[in-house]
Amino acid sequence: MNRINMAVDKFHDEYACSQAILTEYGALYGMEQDTALKLASGFAGGMRMGKTCGAVTGAYMVLGLAFGGHNCSKMDGRQRVYAATSEFTENFIETHGTVKCSDLLGCDISTPEGIQAVHEQNLIQTVCPKFVKTAAELLERLIEKR
Numbered sequence: 001m002n003r004i005n006m007a008v009d010k011f012h013d014e015y016a017c018s019q020a021i022l023t024e025y026g027a028l029y030g031m032e033q034d035t036a037l038k039l040a041s042g043f044a045g046g047m048r049m050g051k052t053c054g055a056v057t058g059a060y061m062v063l064g065l066a067f068g069g070h071n072c073s074k075m076d077g078r079q080r081v082y083a084a085t086s087e088f089t090e091n092f093i094e095t096h097g098t099v100k101c102s103d104l105l106g107c108d109i110s111t112p113e114g115i116q117a118v119h120e121q122n123l124i125q126t127v128c129p130k131f132v133k134t135a136a137e138l139l140e141r142l143i144e145k146r
Helices: 003-012 017-029 033-040 044-050 054-067 075-096 101-105 112-120 128-145
Strands: none
Touching: 003 017, 003 128, 017 033, 017 044, 017 054, 017 128, 033 054, 044 054, 044 101, 054 075, 054 128, 075 128, 101 112
C-alpha cells in the first residue's frame, strides 16, 4: 500500500488529519511515530479554531523535514522550505479553493454550533479524507522533485 493510502487509512483509524500526514511522512526523515503523533496533535481542525487545515499544517511540518537545510536557523537555510510550502499551498488552493478548515467544511468549528453541524453532517468521515489525500498527493510530488 502506498503512503497516500496509508495516510488516509490512518485518518480513518481516528488519527487527526495532521497526525495522519506527519506520522506517515515524518518516518521518511527519521521522526518516530510517537513524536509525530504528539507534535501534530494540536493542529487538527485548524488548531481547533477552523484556521489552516490540519492536513495542510501536517504537510508543512513534513516540508520542513524534507527541505530544511542544515542552516535553517538562518533565512537562507529556509528558502527551499518556503518555496516548497508556497508551491504546496498554491496547489492545495487550486484543488480545494482554500486552506482554511472552516471554509473547507462549510461551518465554523470554533463554535458549538459548528461542531454540531460537523457531526450531524458526518463531515469528518465524508469530506476530510479528501483533504488528507490531496495533502499526501502533493507531498509525494514535492518529495519526488527534491
